[in-house]
Amino acid sequence: MFFSKLLPREGNFFELFNEHGAQITEGARAFMLMIQNYNDPVLRERYAEEVNKAEHQADRVTAEVNRMLHRTFITPIDREQIHGLINAMDDILDLLQDTTETLSLYDVRTIPEEVLSLGELSARCCERVQHAVSLLPKLKNPEVGEAAIKTCEEIDRLESDADRVMRTAMSRLFREQEDVRELIKLKTIYEQLESISDRCEDVANLIEGIVLENA
Template sequence: MIFGKLLPREGNFFELFNQHGAKIVEGSRAFMAMVENYSDAGLRERHAAEVDKAERQADRTTAEVNRLLHKTFITPIDREQIHSLINAMDDVLDLLQDASETMSLYDIREMTDEVIQLAALSVRCCERVAHAVSLLPRLNKDETAEAAIKACEEIDQLESDADRVMRAAMSKLFREQADVRELIKLKAIYEQLESISDRCEDVANLIEGIVLENS
């Protein structure tokens, strides 16, 4: 594999990817804590604020990556790949924040088992995203490239798991929920949570492309 020989010694982009990945994990865990403690208004608000904070910090990292793209003559990977990857990562946190805000705006009173399951799958997806991103600087090693591909495959599997949970949740919702307002609220939440794993899969697809195109 010759990928490592093609990379100039420019580490800023990889460091920024790692910073953003850490915020994705931080935001997803805060979201999970919010869901698990939803009945406690104080804890709910605290963890929602943590999601917001992680999203704002990640936005600054995204802006820094885009600023560096304009200043850096030689980039470690293709410019379009850098741009697409950081924006796909940013979409993950945007959705976590959106889901948190939607729960508040819709005045959701209690979490269903399906929301908890989808939130847990989102955390696992986000953790694998951060892991896959952390491997990018070391793709000159065959075992590291293979580990990155494996992490992407795990994200794909988690996305499939989230699809199944969402379909089952929707089926149960339309069979058992008699209150139309609650049905509409929960349907929107389920769809948002499933979309988080979709965006993680988008990141995985971009990382797979980086590995395969440069090996």
């Protein structure tokens, strides 16, 4: 018992979650600016680099959380929840970076309206993820717990909207696109963008579990 009192306790996990959430929002913002300014090569490259920078910063936060888990004896929430949440958050930025790189590697010349729509929904999901994560330190307050659940429900609705947009986009793509190469390119990009909202929903589901167990 005396030994356990000497071991590290708590740690700044919530601060690191917030830092990672800020990078998610920054990466999503840069991605949206990139596709909105896609016809300008200079701006496209600038915002693509900002997406990469946000992803690298988030990777450092993820690594620090995982290191801290090994050093901390008593954590503010369950260790499995911490590990699952930070890695699910990291998946979001990985997908933003992957989609950014795919646009370049596939030499996509123009951005269809569906990409803009899916990008916007993804960015809104990312913003709500950051908000939900920011509420975690105050879950003992019932009103904060309710606000977190509400934000997670918003993410679920946005993910459903993204599903509908992607189904419509795929239908149009297979009906109207005669160039097989362009079809393959856009199909991959649509799927990656829709996966971003899926990963945001994964984070929302994890946060809902944390709220229910710790509120």
